[in-house]
Amino acid sequence: MKIFILSCLTLSAILAQQTSAPGGNLCLYTPVGDESNQKAVPIQDFRTSGLDFVRPNWCVTHCADRKSVKVAARFQFANTSPEVPTYKVRRTYTRQSGVKVTAELTSGVPTKRDDDPDNFCMDDNVSAQIDAIVGNFTDIETMSEALNYYINKPGWAYIIYDMGVPPSIIETDNVKHDMNYCSKFAQKQLPDGTWGLYQVFAGLIKSGN
Numbered sequence: 001m002k003i004f005i006l007s008c009l010t011l012s013a014i015l016a017q018q019t020s021a022p023g024g025n026l027c028l029y030t031p032v033g034d035e036s037n038q039k040a041v042p043i044q045d046f047r048t049s050g051l052d053f054v055r056p057n058w059c060v061t062h063c064a065d066r067k068s069v070k071v072a073a074r075f076q077f078a079n080t081s082p083e084v085p086t087y088k089v090r091r092t093y094t095r096q097s098g099v100k101v102t103a104e105l106t107s108g109v110p111t112k113r114d115d116d117p118d119n120f121c122m123d124d125n126v127s128a129q130i131d132a133i134v135g136n137f138t139d140i141e142t143m144s145e146a147l148n149y150y151i152n153k154p155g156w157a158y159i160i161y162d163m164g165v166p167p168s169i170i171e172t173d174n175v176k177h178d179m180n181y182c183s184k185f186a187q188k189q190l191p192d193g194t195w196g197l198y199q200v201f202a203g204l205i206k207s208g209n
Contacts (some may be wrong), residue, residue: 027059027072036174038183038201039070044164047144050202052157057206060159071159075203078179083109087175089120091185093166093197099185103175111177120175121182126151126202134186134198147200158202170199180204 040046046069052058057074077084085108092100101118113119121127133146140162147158161170163185172183181203190196 025054025060025062027054027061029056029059029072032074034174035072035074036172036176036181036203037070037072038170038172039068040161040163040168040170040199041068042164042168043067043069044162045140046159046161047140048157048159049144049148050153050157051155051205052159058157069159069161071201073157073201073203074206075176075178075181076155076206077176077181078204082107085110085177087120089170089172089175089183091170091199093163093168093170095166099197119184120172120177121184121200122177123179123182126153126182127184130182130184130200131186135188140198143198147202151202153204155204155207156202157205158200160201161199163197163199172201178203 043066045066046060046062048060052060054060059072060069061072062069086106088104088106090102094100103118103120113122119127121130129151130147133143133150137143137146140160144158144160147160148156151158175181175183183199183201185197185199187195187197
């Protein structure tokens with residue numbers, strides 16, 4: 001998988017330039033072309049669980065302060081037909097507008113979830129479990145462990161971001177409508193009356209290198 005370069009500066013600088021990830025983790029793998037890449041910036045924190053050890057098929061680049069993160073993953077999709085839609089998805093989170101999603105179809109035949117076209121988590125059970133876990137647990141460390149425990153899908157890896165105070169941006173390439181892939185956000189009301197936003201990126205990771 002490719003050498004992922006991540007800026008550890010402000011939001012505007014992250015979008016405008018590329019620097020190294022000092023004190024964090026940097027992926028050093030040659031790209032093969034079928035990766036799903038997701039970057040989130042700035043965020044409050046993130047945690048991973050499941051089959052999440054660093055390797056070519058699942059690698060997380062992040063800054064030392066964990067405020068910026070990029071995930072590169074090779075998923076074992078359930079449906080390999082060229083008609084399966086592939087999207088480039090951008091989520092923005094602002095104080096004024098809340099969460100806005102734009103999804104650009106890059107290949108395949110467009111489909112969507114009937115209940116939520118912006119939920120790219122096609123397994124209803126996985127989607128519901130994410131909502132329940134975010135609602136029932138208070139800290140991101142426990143949420144990450146609960147994703148692996150309650151969803152209980154062998155071979156899956158998970159990453160969950162606490163998006164923190166807006167603004168923030170999440171961009172994802174090679175998004176599939178597939179049962180072995182999940183990218184969605186969930187929110188919960190916090191004790192002080194504000195709302196917390198969490199983003200989950202997960203799926204069945206290809207075995208081997």
